[in-house]
Amino acid sequence: MNVAIGNDAHHTSSKNDIPLEHVTGGLLEADDEKERTFPILDALASICVSEPEKQVVAIGLQLNLSDGKVCLTVAENGNVKKGLLAYLRQAWELMRQLSVEFKEDRVQRYSPREHTQYRKVSPRMPEGVGQDIRISLFRHIYLYTKRKNDLRVSKWLGPLEKFMQRFYKYQNAQTEGLEGYNQNLDAAFRALRGAYKDLGSKPRSAQTSHHWKALYALLEVATFYIQRLTQTNRLICDSIVLRVGKY
Numbered sequence: 001m002n003v004a005i006g007n008d009a010h011h012t013s014s015k016n017d018i019p020l021e022h023v024t025g026g027l028l029e030a031d032d033e034k035e036r037t038f039p040i041l042d043a044l045a046s047i048c049v050s051e052p053e054k055q056v057v058a059i060g061l062q063l064n065l066s067d068g069k070v071c072l073t074v075a076e077n078g079n080v081k082k083g084l085l086a087y088l089r090q091a092w093e094l095m096r097q098l099s100v101e102f103k104e105d106r107v108q109r110y111s112p113r114e115h116t117q118y119r120k121v122s123p124r125m126p127e128g129v130g131q132d133i134r135i136s137l138f139r140h141i142y143l144y145t146k147r148k149n150d151l152r153v154s155k156w157l158g159p160l161e162k163f164m165q166r167f168y169k170y171q172n173a174q175t176e177g178l179e180g181y182n183q184n185l186d187a188a189f190r191a192l193r194g195a196y197k198d199l200g201s202k203p204r205s206a207q208t209s210h211h212w213k214a215l216y217a218l219l220e221v222a223t224f225y226i227q228r229l230t231q232t233n234r235l236i237c238d239s240i241v242l243r244v245g246k247y
Contacts, residue, residue: 037061047091047141048074048084052151057084087144094137101130139212153196166188167244181236184225191222 041059048057054212060073074088102125109126142149171182195218229237 013102044072044088047145048088049148050084050145052147056147087140091140092138094133094140098125098130098133098137101133105129135209135212135216138216142212142215157192157196160189161193164240165238176179181229181240184228185240188222188225188229191218191225194218195222 020067041061047057048059049055054077056077058075060075061072062071063069064071072088072092074085076084105126106123167182167185195215
């Protein structure tokens with residue numbers, strides 16, 4: 001028996017592990033790269049889902065270190081459409097272009113010893129690096145996944161708007177005004193509402209570059225403030241909900 005292991009889910013049983021001598025490839029539990037590789041594959045699979053319902057996509061990866069080639073294997077709960085493969089190829093090409101610009105920027109910013117340590121977690125891409133490519137990639141993904149994302153957003157946008165109406169009534173009754181975590185929540189909601197004001201409308205690929213830059217910026221603002229709310233202290237979110245709920 002010869003197998004390649006991806007992660008824990010690929011083991012036949014948690015009580016009957018596959019002997020290591022039978023493993024021919026893949027990422028093992030002890031591999032540091034696993035923590036970086038699988039989130040990337042999950043992210044790629046998530047941006048390949050375009051149907052509103054009943055579509056599941058999974059992506060595997062094979063890497064040939066000798067010639068630097070990457071092979072992505074796409075699986076779907078149905079026939080994999082040519083349109084999906086063409087879309088993924090274009091998205092991958094845009095990411096490759098972005099990687100080239102980031103690499104050039106890193107060479108200028110860091111010493112050779114730092115930027116050749118591939119096992120080290122890459123630094124965050126600075127603002128402004130590859131901005132036009134980022135917008136193109138965002139537009140490419142947004143248009144392809146719009147029907148699915150419209151369904152996702154429609155499920156929580158209505159309840160969120162109702163909650164925020166109560167939140168503003170509660171806040172207006174307070175004397176301290178919007179500050180701190182409450183201000184973060186307000187900023188995130190306003191950015192999301194601006195980004196999804198045309199929710200459900202037919203996508204128009206001919207929209208101007210200004211439109212895509214503005215939409216990209218709104219979602220970046222929303223992400224920034226949501227992360228400030230949820231990553232700093234989850235108890236703060238619970239506290240806001242409880243206070244507003246009692247009002």
